[in-house]
Amino acid sequence: MRHVDVLIIGGGPAGISAAIWCKRLGIDCLLLEEQSQLGGQLFNIFNEIIDYPGMRTKNGIEMQREMVKHFVEMDCLYEVNTKVLFIDERSKTVKVKKQAKEQEICYTYLILATGSSQRKLGVPGEQQMIDRGEVYSASADGERLKGKTVAIIGGGDRAFEGAHLLSSKAREVYLIHRSTRFKAREQYVERIISNPCIKVMTDTEVTAIHGDRHVTSIDLESKNKEYK
CATH class of the missing domain: 3.50.50.60 (FAD/NAD(P)-binding domain)
Incomplete structure (x- = not known):
């Protein structure tokens, strides 16, 4: 079974930041993202971003590029198109699915950086x-x-x-x-x-x-x- 010290679930700004700091501190970590690209909801922000500390960008796509560039330059380990199916806190394992194949990953520490999603009305139509x-x-x-x-x-x-x-x-x-x-x-x-x-x-x-x-x-x- 695969083991990492820190397992990060979510490839948005929070997950990317956590992975960068783990790498900076010399901590073995792995980031999992369900979508095909890192960035999370940044792909849905089309207006100028003026209040993110240390960075000002014209939209979410530009911020995504900058953050992923930093992430890749740090040689952070990550996997996209990976869906988390189950988390077992007792055994500290996570079951994931990637390309129709399931596997388990064992972790010492778990960081949930799954972010938020748009609320739905839940009405017909x-x-x-x-x-x-x-x-x-x-x-x-x-x-x-x-x-x-x-x-x-x-x-x-x-x-x-x-x-x-x-x-x-x-x-x-x-x-x-x-x-x-x-x-x-x-x-x-x-x-x-x-x-x-x-x-x-x-x-x-x-x-x-x-x-x-x-x-x-x-x-x-x-x-x-x-x-x-």
């Missing part, structure tokens, strides 16, 4: 929308959404920033949030609330997404009498 490839970025797809009616669901920084970016391109922008409280930074909230091109709908939830070839409409359920 959502998965079909995703399967059709209707997943858009406000910064990357602004021109594609020009002159269209756009609905953005959420109350965090990403939703508010997206609404701001699209307000000058889309015909209508609806920001729909299930609560009256927002998690977005105050400067984002103030900017959106005062923007006449954006309609903010609070206490409102999406209950279904319709459309066969593309989204044509959504169903809403609201506690706010203003929208009924």
